[in-house]
Amino acid sequence: MSILQKKTKEFESIKTLRSAPLAEQRAAGYADTLREILQQPQTWQGTAEHIAQPAAREPFARALQPRPTHIVLTGSGSSMYIGESLAPTLQAELGISTQAIAAGTLLTHLRGTLPPGPGLLVSFARSGDSPESCGVVSRILEEASDWRHLVITCNAQGKLATLYRDEPRVDVVVLDERTNDRSLVMTSSFSNLLLAGTGLLQAGQGAIPATALPSLVEAVQQVFDHHGEAIAGMARRDFDAAVYLGSGGGIGIAREAALKMLEMTGGKVITLAETFLGLRHGPMSSVHPKTLIVAFLSSDPVVRGYEADLLRELSRKQLGLARLIVGEGIPADLVGVDDVAIDLRGVAGHGEVPTLLAEVVAGQLLAFFRCLHLGDKPDTPSQGVLTRVVEDFAIHGAG
Missing domain, CATH: 3.40.50.10490 (Glucose-6-phosphate isomerase like protein; domain 1)
Structure with a gap:
């Protein structure tokens, strides 16, 4: 059977x-x-070990130099909720004003939502290919030059990980490929991105000690x-x-x-x-x-x-x-x-x-x-409505 x-x-x-x-x-x-x-317990161990390595700590250290007056955590959908989960811990530990703002909100209302710099924008993304992900980073690079950027992603080939390789204001941290969930819904990608975000604490050693x-x-x-x-x-x-x-x-x-x-x-x-x-x-x-x-x-x-x-x-x-x-x-x-x-x-x-x-x-x-x-399929729920990566849409100019 x-x-x-x-x-x-x-x-x-x-x-x-x-x-x-x-x-x-x-x-x-x-x-x-x-x-x-x-696979989450096993991948958490790998992510914790990764962000504790000297080479991996460097992007986190650069992101905080010079010390920003504000940290904004951004993403779309589940990636946005990573920021909401992490913001209180970062603010308490770093003593820097930290808030989560959805990438879509920054894209449509940048002038009314982005705090004055110098600041740090941390972009969380499973694929890094959602239209608003790069749209937000590119716009802030152009209009707020005193902001640095840290991208934390599960996809080494995504646009967020590759588009800004020659931009000194952008650092990228790429997690193990196993965290780049194949299912439509984010599970291990969500939790590993959240864990990786703690690399901003203690010069990249993270908020979760090995013990x-x-x-x-x-x-x-x-x-x-x-x-x-x-x-x-x-x-x-x-x-x-x-x-x-x-x-x-x-x-x-x-x-x-x-x-x-x-x-x-x-x-x-x-x-x-x-x-x-x-x-x-x-x-x-x-x-x-x-x-x-x-x-x-x-x-x-x-x-x-x-x-x-x-x-x-x-x-x-x-x-x-x-x-x-x-x-x-x-x-x-x-x-x-x-x-x-x-x-x-x-x-x-x-x-x-x-x-x-x-x-x-x-x-x-x-x-x-x-x-x-309910007789549905967790890997591909709402077929015909949702896609693993949001389909491309037009990025309109600033109002």
Whole structure:
């Protein structure tokens, strides 16, 4: 019996999916996405080692010389959410004003959004071939000469990596080719680009010390080995909407996880990403009996207090179908009988970024299993609507 003929319930097993012949995986449309989700712990180790090498540290060091007054993190879609996830850590550690601005916003409203220089623009990109990626860099090079540029990409052959080779204001960091996801949806490319962005800290040595990597890898492997079936079971629940909650850099992870669900279900599951505190100000009205709640908890105990209060309020009001709660040391009273809690043991003590990397994996798996449950193909969702790289469009002159 092929994997396509098996009952949906069997999709709950990562082991079953992974052990199927490659031809069957491709026919079912999940071969690339599953491989790219599962390879993340290994590729993180490679990325951390890469950005710690002396030659790889040089672009990060040059990017901060002279010291910028502002850092802008940019990208499109998932690449934009990398910036939202990383900005609080960079600002706290570097003491430099740091914000994430979408490449499309910079392209259409540069004068009203780009802070005064001297500044550093960090462009995150899987392929580096999206039209707005080079459009933004080229325009800022022309109109804001006191800005330096750092490109972090997964594609050595992409336009962002090749077009500016003779431009001294642009440095490029290219990650291992394995991170250049083949699936339409970004998974390992997202997390590795996020990790690589920490190379701006400590002269390129990164925000995750070598001693923290084993804990992070072990925690994520535990998600694969011991929580996969529970996540798959939740993906089969009767919901048509999902609300994703995060705080600080976690809002970037919430938006990325929400996008994964939206993309992989072709909009069959409507998603909303919001901060825990922001949910009370109107968006809570959208939490109905068929809404799944996904809560990415902060590793900061003060922030966690606000998050726990919000989840308890949702319980009192009996809002939502069920919850997927991800974080370390989850209080027992936050977890109801219909909920799934994923405890990321040993991760929280190493700063925000390791927690974010582990949390996004849980969000990826939830969307992956929901896609399979609905009979769709994670590698190529929304065929005819979405493409792996956004199609070319006209870049118009400045207004």
